[in-house]
Amino acid sequence: MLLFFSSLTLGQESKEPPSSTSLPPKEKFHLFLLVGQSNMAGRGKVTPADQTANPKVLMFDQTGNWVPAVDPLHFDKPKVVGVGLGRTFGLEIAQDNPDVTIGLIPCAVGGSPIASWEPGALDKATKTHPYDDAMKRAHQALQAGELKGILWHQGESDSSPEKAKVYEEKLHALIARFRRELNAPDVPFIAGQMGQFSERPWNEAKQKVDQVHQDLPNNVPHTAFVSSDGLKHKGDNVHFDAESYRELGRRYAKAYRELKKADTQP
Known part of the structure; x- marks a missing residue:
């Protein structure tokens, strides 16, 4: 196993991604990009169990170190970030594959519309560039492992009449851009459904965005939809x-x- 140390500790530029954790061989380090807005970042209440480290599930932290994946994974809005879906996903996939280590790359930005997930776009609320920042982090993380999936949860910030009209076009373009820039043409892309809460009924625009998510597997290869029922x-x-x-x-x-099972079938 390899042990990487922060380049700051070495006092010189490192050619490897900095880390404070022992990493497996690259082909045994399966990486997943976590992107979208606040329901990907997570806003759930953190318990001690959520902060229990598992050596088979790591996260690429804000400083570019591989560390144990404990909640909160994200850092988009430090005062409100909490439990999200990423850690549980990682634990599940690690359990399926005991000979590999799972690496999570958290890049979600709360409140970000899909227009913020284009090259050069600024998210004014957080003064960040969601797409550019995610690609920079992804390329750095991919020095240590192999990309195996992209998890997306977003849509609330596009649930207005004008934004919903172009949501399908923008989402399909985003998937193609992710795959092209990360040199992963067939990487699985999984989109989750927005929250269905009776206290806040969906408007027509939100229904339209949801339909784009639901239709994704029929329109874009190697994609899946996850219900929030x-x-x-x-x-x-x-x-x-x-x-x-x-x-x-x-x-x-x-x-x-x-998705992986379908890919292996003749």
């Missing part, structure tokens, strides 16, 4: 509660397994 919010009618995030992670893992 039965999941609960944390009291704000927007974000899932912690247990619903964990269940969502299990559903993403199930969708990933089914």
Whole structure:
């Protein structure tokens, strides 16, 4: 096993991605990009169990180090970030594949519309460039492992009449751009359904965005849709509660397994 140290510690530029954790061989390090807005980043209440390290599930932290994947994974809005779906997804996939290590690359930005996920686009609320930042982090992380999937949860910020009209075009373009830039033409792309909360009924625009997500497997190869049926919010009618995030992670893992199974069938 290889052990990488931060380039700051060495006092010189490192050609390898900095890390404070022992890493497996590249082909045994399966990486997943976590992108979208706040329901990907996670806003659930963190418990001690969510911060229990598993040596088979790592995360690429804000400083570019591989460290144990404990919640919160994301850092888009430090005052509110919490439990999300990523850690549970990682644990599920690690359990399926005991000979590999799972690496999570958290890049979601709360409140970001899909227009923020284009090259050069600025997210004014966080003063970040979601797409550019994600690609920079992904390329750095991919020095250590192999990309095996992209997990997407987003859409609330595009649930207005004008934005919903172009959402399908933008999402399809985004998937193609991710795959092209990351040199992964067939990498699985999994989109999750927005929260269905009776206290906040969907408008027509939100229904349109949801339909784009649901239609994805029929329109773009190697994609999947994950339902949010039965999941609960944390009291704000927007974000899932912690247990619903964990269940969502299990559903993403199930969708990933089914995509991989379909890819191996003749």
